[in-house]
Amino acid sequence: MAVAAIAVLIFGCGSQTRAENAQLDFAAQTLDGRPFSGASLSGRPAVLWFWAPWCPLCQRDAPMVARMAAEHTKVTFVGVGAQDRLDALRAFATRYGVDEFTELADTDAAVWARFGxxxxxxxxxxHPDGRVEVVTGSLPEAELSRRLQALTGS
Known part of the structure; x- marks a missing residue:
């Protein structure tokens, strides 16, 4: 009985961790054509910001996201641009200042689909422990800052 309980704990917890981290098992290209591995985010606090260049809320939020990325240096920021052509994604990143952190060209929306x-x-x-929390919609600056602080425990 004790052996069975230990086996459930070991294998049950192990499979749950793999399932949570499976979202990070993706490959993509950055806006400048470099390869990017989602697994590189494993074990550290990170934020994926999903945007489209024609989205008014994304245009409004981009400078704030860039500012938060600069202020919260313990958190890795990765932008995930989609739903448009590569040249439009690049122009958006440059125009709104989000090209200071890694930006992915998710032109087929595969990364978007992976995260639902x-x-x-x-x-x-x-989260560093592998948990992933997806929030849809624009976030006020104070809310984004609070969530970033929670990722690092500061």
Whole structure:
């Protein structure tokens, strides 16, 4: 009985962790054509910010997201642009200052689908323990800051 309980704890917890981290098992390209591995985010606080260049809320929020990325240096920020052509994604990143952190060109929306994102803007908050929390919609600056602090425990 004790052996069975230990086996359930070991294998049950292990499979749950793998399932939670499976979202990070993706490959993509950055806006400048470099390869990016989602697994590189494993074990550290990170935020994926999902946006589209024609989205008015994304345009409004982009400078604030860039500011938060600069202020919260313990959190890795990755933008995930989709639903448009590569040149439009690049122009958005440059125009709104979000090209200071890694930006992915998710032109086929594969990364969006992996995280269940169907509309923008959206955020995936990746905790160091592997938990991923997806929030859809625009976030006020104070709320985003609070969530970033929670990722790092500061």
């Amino acid at each position: 994102v169907t509309r923008q803007p959206a955020y995936a908050f990746i």
